[in-house]
Amino acid sequence: MSIDRLVVIGGSLAGLRAVEAARKAGFDGSITLIGAERHLPYDRPPLSKDFLNATEPGGQASAPFFRSDDVFADELRVELLLGAPATSLDVGRRIVYIGDREVGYDALVIATGSKLRTLPDTDHLDGVHGLRTLDDSLAIRAALDAGARTVVIGAGFIGSEVAASAQKRGVPVTVVEALPTPLVRATGTVMGAAVASLHERNGTRLLCGTGVKALEGDGRVQRVVLSDGTVLEADLVIVGIGVVPCTDWLEGSGLTVDNGLVCDETLWTGVPGVYAAGDVANWLNPMFGVHQRMENWTAAAEQGAAAARNAIDPDNAKPYETVPYFWSDWYDARIQFVGVPECDEVLVVDGDVDCGDRWTALYRHGDRLVGALTLNGQTVIMKYRRMIAQKASWDEALEFADKRKAAAAAKVAALP
Structure with missing residues (x-):
């Protein structure tokens, strides 16, 4: 069939790269970019690094947007539908739904990313944050600037970067990790402790092998109670206990979901016209011969571009293989x-x-x-x-x- 309408779901890095790659490949049809957030696509790593670390008077720093409105409108010729998520997908009729709104497609790239895991029974407390969005980073930065006593739950990379930022400001910070050794999934058991030792070498308290029993406070968080009975006073709690791929909205679509959207080596979902990229894609990586779902900047950028090229020219779809790469800045x-x-x-x-x-x-x-x-x-x-x-x-x-x-x-x- 003729491919005249490309729809990209996900207004972050993978989605942006999909749009750019389609235009670079000569695609002259319509492109629609759907994003759940109200913001233009922006770079996420600075949210826990440079953007969060900004300490100028007033806490000013430029938001890490990738492109301006003019670039989307004039150079990329993209229709932006921002501020509301895709809610369902009809693969038979080739329609994406945003609530009651219908958006038709000939080729579709799903790049809906992932969402933060949360602690139960904490929604009623102010001062409890994850770090996934620009608005999250702004709220955390304001609290750190105010000298909030900080507890980070989870010694992963994002939480550890926040802890390093707090330490840089001279803010009291404690990192709590339920596992006896942090970073096992990312770096393995042997090296997880070596990386985590950076915290104590830089004066940050690290408590491993203990979970969180409860967060307490009167409208705002005041204490973190650990499973061993330890009580930590806190004005700011950062919850960094991982993410899950955003696939709930695909229930009943016919796509295969198993730790993300299952794809072949070309990032094809097995459903005509539908490809995936970024955190949400669980694809067969020919480099190692196994399915992988990668939560890093490099994979999102590369997969977004590869998925778009394959989506607009499926007869010549090429495998995407890579050696995973990630980085993190602490202290x-x-x-x-x-x-x-x-x-x-x-x-x-x-x-x-x-x-x-x-x-x-x-x-x-x-x-x-x-x-x-x-x-x-x-x-x-x-x-x-x-x-x-x-x-x-x-x-x-x-x-x-x-x-x-x-x-x-x-x-x-x-x-x-």
């Missing part, structure tokens, strides 16, 4: 990971994870390099990403690491 350190954490062995090949400010750890599965984790390793991390993409052996990775260490030692020895 004055940058943490970067490439690959997958599931492995048979983790080996620190450079630096000292106990006290060093720069180190590299490699992950082995069988005889293959499958992952690399660095602290302040910006000069090397992408080299390991390329090695993983090239399916480098473990021995090749170790040889490369040894050569880098030898070169660094020779450079130091040559100094006067």
